[in-house]
Amino acid sequence: MSGSIKSKRERAPRSTTLTPHGKHGKPRPQQDEDDLPKVKISAQTAARGGWLYTYLWPYRYRFVAALAALLGTSLAALAFPYVAGKLVDRASRAVAAEGP
Numbered sequence: 342m343s344g345s346i347k348s349k350r351e352r353a354p355r356s357t358t359l360t361p362h363g364k365h366g367k368p369r370p371q372q373d374e375d376d377l378p379k380v381k382i383s384a385q386t387a388a389r390g391g392w393l394y395t396y397l398w399p400y401r402y403r404f405v406a407a408l409a410a411l412l413g414t415s416l417a418a419l420a421f422p423y424v425a426g427k428l429v430d431r432a433s434r435a436v437a438a439e440g441p
Contacts, residue, residue: 397404
């Protein structure tokens with residue numbers, strides 16, 4: 342054997358596990374639910390909520406319309422899979438009823 346070829350003992354072991362790195366070898370940030378601290382309700386947080394309420398009050402109709410639009414688009418997005426599932430169920434029942 343030639344001197345440039347390393348034996349099995351000299352080679353670095355190959356890793357079979359996935360590395361926790363993202364694109365371009367950069368480490369991915371850990372995303373746990375425990376990362377954010379729990380917020381306790383206090384006078385300060387209630388004051389912030391009140392400030393938000395007073396800020397949104399002039400825009401209440403737009404805010405309600407935006408929430409309704411969000412609800413409508415969410416329902417529309419879920420309607421297609423629901424209808425497709427019903428069609429597949431009916432078609433499979435029809436095929437099963439005909440028999441072999």
